[in-house]
Amino acid sequence: MGYNPPLVYYWKAFYHDGTELAQFDDEGNEHLFKEIDQSKLKGFGWFPFTYQQEAFLKSRGHNVRALPLPSYVLWLKPGQRLIAFRRHFLSLSIQTPVGVSSLTSHKVLYVLGWQETIGGRNMQTLMYIDEEGNVELSSSHETAKKEPV
């Protein structure tokens, strides 16, 4: 896909039976998050692309970028439900008198965490990972929404 900005992390799902499902397969095809079988999910992670992966996936039309970033993997315990998504932040500059607007930034946070019900309360713990691999941890009874620095 023509990701913009380029993806710097891809996801990989780990199943209890030892198998895995990665966002991109060996042929460069992209899998969708909804293809993950949540019922047998053991873990999930965001992984940086290698330079070889970058070259290969670019040749298949995917806008990805290899950076020396850490990986983040979550191993789920019984009762925990995976939460993973990318949160985009597009900033537009608007100016009078003619309403000139331009895109000034487009940042992405890679979010990884889990939800579980404890004592009847919906608890969520989320990691917000920026495109440089920095992470902030948030835990609350409702979904927190961080924004990139």
Added chain:
Amino acid sequence: MYDIKFYGPSSIDWELGTGGEVRVGQRDSGDHGCPHDTTYHGEDQYAQASGTEGETGYPIEDGTNGHPYYRTQTTPVVDVTTYTSSNKMQVDSNEYTSAAKSKAVVLQVKVASDATPGAKSAVTFTFEYSEI
């Protein structure tokens, strides 16, 4: 793609005069964004404010000539500086799984007669959305 939100700075120094402001269309419930619906405007268009160019214009909330999607609401507009990074406006809660047009943010600048004329500094607004 889902959960589209919008916000900007907590103040805008555009010297728009007494009662002047940058405002945003509001619905009394649900998403505040305006759908791409030809009930309210033509395809790929928006409901442009009417009036006399250079002199007067109708506000979004005008009962007759205001914006057709907002003018009947109890609170048709608020100052856009209401929405900041700690209080984001819900634009569109739908999930889009293929190319589509989301609901739109409808902004209007209210300029009072004692506003200070001239070009103004740029203001940054931010859209957020999630995808997986």
